[in-house]
Amino acid sequence: MLKLKETITDELNKLFELETEDSSTIEAVFYRGNTLCVSSQIGCPVRCSFCASGMYGLIRNLKFEEIINEYEVLPYKENITNITFAGIGEPLLNWDNVERAFWYFKEKGLKVSFYTTGFPTRNFEKMLNLPHNGITLSLHAVFEEKRKKLIPHSETIEKILSIFEKHIKPLSKRKKKLYSIAYLLISGENDTKEELDKLAEIAKRLEVSISLLKYNEIEGINYKTTTDEEYETAFLYLKSKGIKITLSNKYRTRKIGGCGTLMVNRIKKLI
Numbered sequence: 001m002l003k004l005k006e007t008i009t010d011e012l013n014k015l016f017e018l019e020t021e022d023s024s025t026i027e028a029v030f031y032r033g034n035t036l037c038v039s040s041q042i043g044c045p046v047r048c049s050f051c052a053s054g055m056y057g058l059i060r061n062l063k064f065e066e067i068i069n070e071y072e073v074l075p076y077k078e079n080i081t082n083i084t085f086a087g088i089g090e091p092l093l094n095w096d097n098v099e100r101a102f103w104y105f106k107e108k109g110l111k112v113s114f115y116t117t118g119f120p121t122r123n124f125e126k127m128l129n130l131p132h133n134g135i136t137l138s139l140h141a142v143f144e145e146k147r148k149k150l151i152p153h154s155e156t157i158e159k160i161l162s163i164f165e166k167h168i169k170p171l172s173k174r175k176k177k178l179y180s181i182a183y184l185l186i187s188g189e190n191d192t193k194e195e196l197d198k199l200a201e202i203a204k205r206l207e208v209s210i211s212l213l214k215y216n217e218i219e220g221i222n223y224k225t226t227t228d229e230e231y232e233t234a235f236l237y238l239k240s241k242g243i244k245i246t247l248s249n250k251y252r253t254r255k256i257g258g259c260g261t262l263m264v265n266r267i268k269k270l271i
């Protein structure tokens with residue numbers, strides 16, 4: 001069972017620190033006035049080199065009861081209509097518990113969506129076949145070497161994309177809208193013209209939109225966010241290629257609860 005330990009609020013997001021019985025804390029975020037972003041693991045074994053959640057690797061998987069507790073222990077839930085698995089952890093690496101939690105939330109009438117790196121692919125296929133409300137594939141790099149640097153524990157890009165493509169291609173135009181690719185733009189890392197060209201080619205091949213995310217800088221991690229000008233230039237360049245593209249919304253570029261900023265044991269680290 002989880003205990004709500006602390007709530008940190010800014011003018012847009014509410015970050016909940018939740019303590020497990022074995023004294024770790026994980027985090028969930030309420031944003032956009034209706035969505036709760038939940039964690040699936042304590043730490044993350046994928047260890048993306050840009051992310052605070054995976055900085056220290058995996059402590060353990062969250063149990064089913066703990067995942068649903070991230071929602072259940074909140075004192076006010078009436079505004080929550082959507083759950084997104086986009087917090088700490090890779091949902092596919094704790095699949096049995098995440099899938100059970102998915103059905104639990106669905107039965108409560110909540111809409112459930114996922115962010116995933118697509119690995120392990122056997123679970124990615126299972127996730128795609130759920131009656132979900134959205135799956136975003138966190139790609140972040142279009143060439144193998146770079147993706148290995150940014151996302152060290154994954155499958156090849158081509159294997160993940162071919163599974164995604166096989167699932168999406170036969171769907172109606174309306175259903176295709178449930179799928180997208182996230183690309184976290186990091187200054188000087190994955191923002192060359194060649195990389196953006198390849199990204200546009202992938203989006204066209206899969207017939208999905210791109211969610212172009214702005215990097216939130218994290219203490220202790222040596223990547224730089226793009227300037228507003230660089231970010232806009234990349235956006236306009238991709239747009240000129242005729243693909244559908246969205247930008248990071250204001251909720252996801254915050255120090256409190258922004259993408260990649262959630263942490264295990266935040267309070268202990270501050271003490």
Ligand code: SF4
Nearest residue numbers: 044046048051054089
């Ligand atoms: S971005 Fe997601 S998959 Fe990567 S380390 Fe962070 S929590 Fe894990």
